[in-house]
Amino acid sequence: MRTILHSDLNNFYASVECVYDPSLRHRPMAVCGDPEARHGIVLAKNMLAKQAGVKTAEAIWQARQKCPDLVVVAPNHHRYLRFSRMIRQIYAEYTHKIEPFGMDEAWLDVSDHPMGGEAIANELRLRARQELGLTLSVGVSFNKVFAKLGSDMKKPDATTVISADNYRERVWPLPVGALLYVGPATRRKLAARNLRTIGDVARCAPETLRTALGKSGDMLWCYANGMDRSPVMELGESMPVKSVGNSMTTPEDMRSDPEARAVLLALSENVADRLRAKGLRGREVCLWVRDCELRSFTTQCRLRESTALASEIGRSAIQLFRCHYRWEKPIRSLGVSVSMLESEDSDVQLSIFGEADRVRRYELEGTLGEIRRRFGSTAIQRASILEGGYAATLGSVEACGTRFME
Ligand SMILES: [Mg+2]
CATH class of the missing domain: 3.30.1490.100 (DNA polymerase, Y-family, little finger domain)
Incomplete structure (x- = not known):
């Protein structure tokens, strides 16, 4: 059985800005696209802003209504790129099978590493904190889909293990929208058939899903049952794309x-x-x-x-x-x-x-x-x-x- 980690940097943009200006840690702050423009939107926020109810993708003026002393910072893409590379260098000490998912997330296949998945996850979190000043949520599982789900389950700075023994208790009660690739349209189609949790999907007949969703119904059924076999693409494997x-x-x-x-x-x-x-x-x-x-x-x-x-x-x-x-x-x-x-x-x-x-x-x-x-x-x-x-x-x-x- 494989050991896959999904590692997710918490509040990535906001956390990086807090590294550059630690005073921001003690004030509610948000990284916003186009802060000058009237329609600028919140791209990321720190914990204090989150507690005040600030949401990603809402307009700055809406965020300010809930949180009048919100500090607004413009995005610095090159800073995020830099930290994204530094965390990947740390990952590379454990495996060469690293598949980035955006700048702040990556899957790691650590099946061949003697330390074991959970210990590696905890060490990665410690190193991210000490070496970069950032926190990570890491999901540990036997496939990519559950690993990703795990990294979403507990934040910030946490390790969540989803094993072949516990996935029925841990994963099945969750709403089906928590699964990777399940968007609002799919969710609506499933809800119309009274399929609301991942467990509902896992236990239903694959044919039902195929009727509801076409070919992707089979895929979803496999995901819900822990049968995702997709490999972690190695760095550079994505390069031959023409x-x-x-x-x-x-x-x-x-x-x-x-x-x-x-x-x-x-x-x-x-x-x-x-x-x-x-x-x-x-x-x-x-x-x-x-x-x-x-x-x-x-x-x-x-x-x-x-x-x-x-x-x-x-x-x-x-x-x-x-x-x-x-x-x-x-x-x-x-x-x-x-x-x-x-x-x-x-x-x-x-x-x-x-x-x-x-x-x-x-x-x-x-x-x-x-x-x-x-x-x-x-x-x-x-x-x-x-x-x-x-x-x-x-x-x-x-x-x-x-x-x-x-
Ligand atoms: Mg993140």
Whole structure:
């Protein structure tokens, strides 16, 4: 049986800011995107702000109503990247099988380590505290899904073990939404069949789930029964990815520039989020168009600098579209991908951090992307996407979008 850890840095952005300015530890504080702008939102908060009722993803003015003396700090993406790398260096002393999940979370396969999972988890927490001034919640289990669940169960600074012996008592009573990949839409479908806890799902017939959820029903049943076998991807294993892309078929054919534009922006945002999650940027943007007679073509352009910015990817995709599509036929599907990839750590970063505006946008998009990852892709959307009228279909990009040319 495998031993998998899922390690999660608590209140990551806020905790890092407290390391740089320890006086913030004693005041309620929140890291907020765009603190100047009226619509700035809370990206992370410390314990004191949390106790005052401040919530992630709410507007600054809402947070201030509950917590008038809230200290608002702008995000410093490069600081978070730095701490993210330092904690990974500590992980690497225990295993080379490390799979990052965003900047603050990672799975570790420590099956081959003689110390055992729980002891490693406790040592990691101690070292994070002493060496970085941060706290960790660690889940220890025999698969990735339960390990992730474990790290969510007790915070901050805690180890939770979910074993083959105790998972029925510990996991099954939890609401099904606590499972990785179970979003609000899935939750509603399950609730309609009176399936509310993970145990409900585990005990029901797989066919019931397949009827309710299609293919992903089988997956969910396996997860609930502790049968997730997905491996922890080793660092670097994600590198051979040649491109990151996504495509979307709209419920009705697109007939105008604004419609196509809205879809391209949504796709670009999704691609940018995935690039960032993989720690990648790319230099080539590729557009794929398929018309209502199913004839398709692709075209691409090179960028001056590599990017993981949704705004830059979107602009290129829209430009390509305007140059190459003449609206002879309505469009059924569009796709955007980014290739010529390089790691976020490479030297290119220097030139990016040389441009203040780009840095600001990168930090903002990074934090917005993080929120979409946590709260679903509909949590935050650009006004231009909503105007295009595709808000309702956006949620399905991640789930149904076929990745092309990946
Ligand atoms: Mg975290």
